[in-house]
Amino acid sequence: MDKRHLDEEQLRESLGDVAYHVTREKGTELPFSHPYDHLFDEGIYVDVITKEVLFLSKDKFDSGCGWPAFSKTAPDAPIKEQSDTRYGMIRTEVETETTHLGHVFNDGPKEAGGLRYCINGASIEFIPKEDMEKRGYGSWLNCL
Template identity: 55%
Template sequence: MENNENWREKLSRQEYAVCREKGTEPAFSGEYWDTKDEGSYTCKCCGEVLFLSDSKFDSGCGWPSFFQPADAPKIREARDTTHGMLRVEVMCDNCGSHLGHVFEDGPAPTGLRYCINSASISLDKK
């Protein structure tokens, strides 16, 4: 696990705020919210493959949305009660990077919506 100073050197200010401080980018502002390119979405911090483009969908929420992770054990979940809400935070299991939240209002086949910050992922295009 890298220390905070190493993360500050590796990540932009916004990436650090999202990934290491559990921040959120404004809706409709991130690089990938409306991207239709095919490929793999990897963790911005460690490069782990987290989501695939074939599970991405337009949820209308302003953040990249996926109905399932590429490999479920690569995503860690935790109860989040910040901002007066009850949510489920999702993080990269490999490095602990904050990714976003998962909600139970997604499409079939899972019914899940992984609402992910663009600042926490990178797209490796096919």
């Protein structure tokens, strides 16, 4: 269910404290703390708030960084990038209209374009391939 209609209090209740902190307050979950870090099943990853498709399982790889990593975004994913200079670092933050996702770095697999989208697991939801049709994502099956 798309959660864009919820007010901030309802959204916090719906997401839980960690996901709310990550998605709305630009927080970061602890490394190696989210099960998606080591999930490599076929499917898609959607924005936890809007349910828009962001990443495909075929582009996920084990970067060893402690967060889910992807070499690229899904076609037409509503992801935008902006400079992040917090904590004395210069990084590129990735987010959607409603959701902080994580950062993108230039140290990904060269054969896949060289990018590593380092994404907080709490900001995305995994939809397994076998559930995609019934969840309304059937048109994405040919992308896997």
